Amino acid sequence: MSIRNLEYLFQPRSVALVGASERPHSVGATVLANLLQGGFAGAIMPVNPKYRTLGGRPVAPSVRELPQVPDLAVICTPPATVPGLVAELGELGCRAVVVITAGLDAALKQAMLAAARRHMVRILGPNCVGLLVPGIGLNASFAHLPALPGKLAFVSQSGAMVTGVLDWARSRGIGFSRFISMGDSSDVDFGDVLDYLADDGATQAVLLYVEDVRAARKFMSAARAAARSKPVLVVKSGRFAEGARAAASHTGALAGSDAVYDAAFRRAGMLRVLTTEELFAAVETLAGGKPLAGERMAILTNGGGPGVLATDALVGAGGTLATLAPHTMRRLEEVLPATWSRGNPVDIIGDAPGTRYSQALQALLQDEGVDAVLVLHAPTAIVPPLEAAQAVADTARGAARNVLACWLGGEGMVPARSVLGTAGIANYATPEEAVAGFMQMVNYRRAQQALMEVPAASSGEWRRDRERARAIIGAALQRGGGLLGEAEAKEVLACYGVPVVETAIADRVEAAVLLAERIGFPVALKILSPDINHKSDVGGVVLDLESAPAVRTAALAMRERLHALLPQAHLRGFTVQAMARRPGAHELIVGASSDPVFGPVILFGQGGVAVETVADRALALPPLNMALARDLIGRTRVARLLAGYRGRPAADVAAVAQVLLRISTLLADLPEVQELDINPLLADAQGVLALDARMSVAPAASAGAARFAIRPYPEELEESAAWDGGSVLLRPIRPEDAPQHAAFFAALTPEDVRFRLFEHMPTLPPAQLARWTQIDYEREMAFIATRSGPNGPETLGVARAVADPDNVGAEFAIIVRSDLKGRGLGALLLEKLLRYCRARGLQEVLGEALPENSRMLQLAHQLGFEVGQSAQQGSMRLRLHLAPAAR
Template sequence: MSVRNLEYLMQPRSVVVVGASARPHSVGATVLANVLQAGFTGQVMAVNPKYTELSGCPVVHRVRQLPAVPDLAVICTPPHTVAQLVSELGHLGCRAAVVITGGMSAAHKAAMLAAAKPHLLRILGPNGVGLLVPGIGLNASFAHVPALPGKLAFVSQSGALVTGVLDWAHSRGIGFSRFISLGDSSDVDFGDVLDYLAADRDTQAILMYMEDARAARKFMSAARAAARSKPVLVVKAGRFAEGAKAANSHTGALAGSDAVYDAAFRRAGMLRVLTTEELFDAVETLSSARPLSGERLAILTNGGGPGVLATDALIGSGGALATLSQATLSRLDAVLPASWVRANPVDIIGDAPGGRYSEALSALLQDGGVDAVLVMHAPTAIVPAVEVAQAVADAARGAERNILACWLGGDRMVAARQVLDQAGIATYATPEDAVNGFMQMVNYRRAQQALLEVPAACSGECRIDRMRARTVIEDALLRGASMLSEPEAKEVLACYGVPVVETAIADRVEAAVMLADRMGYPVALKILSPDISHKSDVGGVVLDLGTAAEVRAAALAMRSRLHAMLPDAHVRGFTVQAMARRPGAVELIAGASADPVFGPVILFGQGGIAVETIGDRALALPPLNLALARDLIGRTRVARLLAGYRGRPAVDVDSVATVLVRLSALLADLPEVLELDINPLLADEHGVLALDARMRVAPAATRGAQRFAIRPYPEELEEAVQWEGATLVLRPIRPEDAPQHAAFFAALSPEDVRFRMFSAMHGVSPAQLARWTQIDYDREMAFIATRQGAAGPETLGVARAVADPDNESAEFAVVVRSDLKGRGLGTMLMNKLLGYCRARGTQQLAGEALPDNERMLQLARKLGFSVAAAPPHGTVALRLVLAEGAGEPDGRAE
């Protein structure tokens, strides 16, 4: 369940307080007082067997005695009463309830949900503070202060934080469209609320306080959809609370839960901040900001010290200082004292009047290499701060770039800051705060760009041998192993196209010598034991053995040393591998681990035996494509080494990224894999080579892709079909299809573009292209008909369906390349789409067409759609029922 009936919760026209009371300071008394005093203009009712009237509000003894069906019920009664009350409210026709009640056991909650389910009654809570909708005067909570009306939605799992933030925001005049306390999230959760707020016209930005996420795939789908439409900012508690975790791999030890949340927020396009104050600072910054065209900041100051502090904060945060052009330096020479340092930060000297500020700012705003300007002022007795602020405000009027301000000082700067605020310039008290505001813009820009980046196809064809990989894992599980041997792990990796060094197993010392003789010297020798995960910790690795005698001696010493250190360890023998000669190669780690909330997560960083100590790693949620893999690589410190240094050539980063993409495919195919490491993964200008690998496995309860928080590409839906004597492939669209999809759109006639878009369009923007090709397979589907043309793959047509969050109704569209119309492609694509929607349980398919789009109307009638005029839009409504009992979506009777 998702947004179904949430309108009754978020926009009620009548409210009943069940458990209203006259007892001072009780929850029931506080909630009723808040509802009555907040200015709600709808009908207010109350239920309590002890009263007939409270504060002028009529009270009935039982729910069934209510004079009208309430849109929203607020329940403030003991735990054992809640389920029965929910049942009675549902039978009456109520469709939403805020359950304030705390202390409900698991059995109480289960009974409550069971009572609500037959009536599709939505429940917020239990154990929450409640709900505030200031725009309609609704305060259905026991908060001690009301919320001011505004355009921000705040959603919190912490009741204590709700009241604290309300108080803090009220004192600063910050208003809200919705203020939602989720409580225990037994029904309505983050995913539901995000889906509703994403489409809420009263909400410009969504702010979240999160302690944990549940239903990861639902959460990620909702978060990705919401972040595409408006800023979504989150404070996540528990950054340092996950504690130490025992693991059989480096990845398992490094992939702490908070880092996984970071990866999830990043993948969804959300902006994470560390404190609630930063949360509101970020909103203030983003609400006044124009879209950044780049990330280069110019700093304008009347004092060298503040300029240095701002520069340090910028570089320390990963920001970029703008390099001023010669033309800009010349303009500044003409208006600044001869002693200025001719560099960024631009120090215009402490006695700078307002005119000097405005002339310098104008020069910086004309520089194409400057994306934003931070203007700072340290107070002096020479020039009034208000005069300088007014000059900056005047110079900023009509500017296309973002301008931030920092007026240092205390109470005497209030008037100057007000001048800047009125001019729409975000103003901060310290250089560090100002730079943090700029970096919030930068990070939001990066998050949005990541959502729109078009990936390239993986270089080189890779034939995946899934059957062989499964056989290796099944054989290990049959003998009761939870860790694959090193050769087995490498064999599985090789099945997925990961280059591995030749490795063989010897069950005894002389067999190891014979293998070394066959491979050729030098070789590496490693102990083989299921009881030892990190072999180097017990002296179980010896490198560069050049003769048979050295191999024999190393094996005997290794076995003796292990027996002394771990006498109970089972030794299966040794592994022998050829020494890989890759001088100058960088040691990396690539791996995967299973997070209890978000499922598989992929890790990348600097490798080697000190990998935990170095701690240079980044995480990403699969599925990955090349763009996402490169982003993962770029978030590590070792990425700088991969670019080459001191005459060393740059590493073939594409080959590293390809390994990460193939690990993503492995995790989707093989649900038995719980953890894996490739460490070290050698990388140089020639490619990559896996020297060591470990893999933990267990019998699987689900398919691999079902573990993912983001549904991967559904390869099983691909289908080869015959069309006019040629073989086409009908398959889901992929992000990598963007170039051929742009060519497909360019091949449409102006009339077909008008039929599809309902207006004329000249070309397609990168954002539109990303939206069409980077779809959420959990909520939408686009099937394309594709064939191999002379210049590469080409798209011939597409049929698309976007379902509502409840999968009740899906909006569809279909378009075929203009030169191929009337030849059956549209019917073929629509039949594919209809079969998919029926199998998925979608109840109905709906769409619109222009009245003169005769081919579309003819196709719709042929497929059984009802066709009816839709006068308000001047279009024709198309509708096809896919499931028995499907009708118009439930809504309020007007």
């Protein structure tokens, strides 16, 4: 991640155009015309040895003869010239380059990047349309139209999308803060741009057009950070180009699919839409709307038909129709005609004047059970549409809830829609579009909730036998890897606390009979062959065998079937397992595979032999916590069955979630696991039980955690330290620490809160609690000191460092529980944090402290910090230069 020198790219004070031309329709001529016509106030310096002047500007014959060092250079010269030009520009002191040139092969790209890195030059492109910053009049592109100024940043991998969206947006009066064509993203990529835009005050929302993601962890870190500060919306192309691949597991077939991108966008807190039009419609709705308190919509209409259409669209999209409170119904009875609908949708009849709209809308906006109101107006000859629109606009002004509108009709509705738009009311052409707009608000709310949701405290520690699991996998790799036997796969799962049915392996028919007698009847018999993906396809599963002769007969028949159907398949024997008597249990599937972009991905859904046909499944990126695991379960249809129905008790969903958490841990520990299916996983009120499992392994290319698109909990950073006559555990904070972190905050004195936050904060808002406990270990760290207390684990202190995207410096902060100050705990925590920062390669740590925070200033002096006056009035600046960690 790096935003270094991106200010020269996105906010330059001077621009050089290398390859400027006057040849009609050439890129050099088009870019020059755009630069000159955009209104850019800084210097514009064309470069080309063939000309003395262009567009009334003097032309430099070469980069070295430019009259001044440009902040930004734009290159549109032949591919072979690009690396040398980047080197020359870097030597001059230019720090940002847009390479519009296409056709650079791999060797030229590498030479270009090598030249750029020597001088810390940032490169946008190559093979891009260019860059537009309308707020400063910069149009460094060959786009056919300029962009209007606005608050949206549009970032696209597709050049065609850049020009198409510019045309589309301009015709609708939509403006931009930044309009960025990424091209090949050889240097500046989505992660860099998202990091920059997250803190860009000129940008209210970020819109992405994505074709593929390359640096998954960088992308996810930047996207999660940006989505916490402003809406990030994404259109991803290629939704139906996946083509399920052949795989050893059901989950493996989804690797590389669009469903994985969906899971990644969801985990990052981004809102995915399907079309460009939806993208801008969603922005319009979100930009003008207020945060939703809930998802319940009331519909106010002057015609029954539009109200029914809106209701159908709402229910079909998974929305919620509000139930009106009794006092709202009484109020509506007082102001509406006797023929009104007496329910939601609220039909106020076709002759409704503006006052009736106003009175009904006011009643709905005062109902605590209503989170948004959609007002529909069908044209009539009785009431002018402008009158109704003005009444709605006046009533909605200052309301705490969102009001959306749909004035049906054509040109005659334009003045009414203008009144609504001026009042900040998002309005749409049809009821279905209005409901879609509302659902975008709902989906954005859900995305933000998922990003900020605080998981419950851990329900207790569980032990894993990592070494035994590694030994099983190691033995399999010595055989050549591939598919583990069912018993081996189940043993690995058992090492991670997943309940499995007892399973034994027999290499011959008679051995299977003996094992069945030992286990006890009835038993299940299954074929064991590395060449069979789905045993039931070859009659390789027989259940409820009640006797030794029945086992013998089934095994012999199974062997004959295999030889007849697949004579080339290798028969390793049979597995024998006790029959699991769980009448009424749900059959689920839990799976994992490795996606080529995002690494490990976890699947959950309805299982059984018809798993592909039912296709009830959801995907998530690990690592998971309890909140994320429950969210994954809740995104499937089978979740409603697990909740219980018609006297059937609810299944133990917490036990299902625990299986997902343990698979997440297994994937971090065991990078050799490539694919995994537990199918079926039985789930009922008594818990869960894995009946069948398959697992494929291969030599690992990297450590388990390194494969994850989101860095998992760094367990290796835990350490015990002697303190106060006993010991404390110093470890990274986890999302599950939220309850004890809230208790820790509550134990701080107001003065200590002010010392830490520079302001009074009597209570800790849930969003802030989530922000402090759900950290991205890739770019920040918070170490807590914890020990067991009378009511469970307790947090005693925390030291936190947030690194800049360039990994040069980090801002730090530290606080100890008020009743434990002055006993050396702060020094323990800060020294731990500094060791981590050195190991990470940071060059310095910085902090702020109030002058009266004498303990903090004393600790800083003790640890070698420079202490001086801060630029922030009334505080002291703490700075420590870090020596590299010893190797």
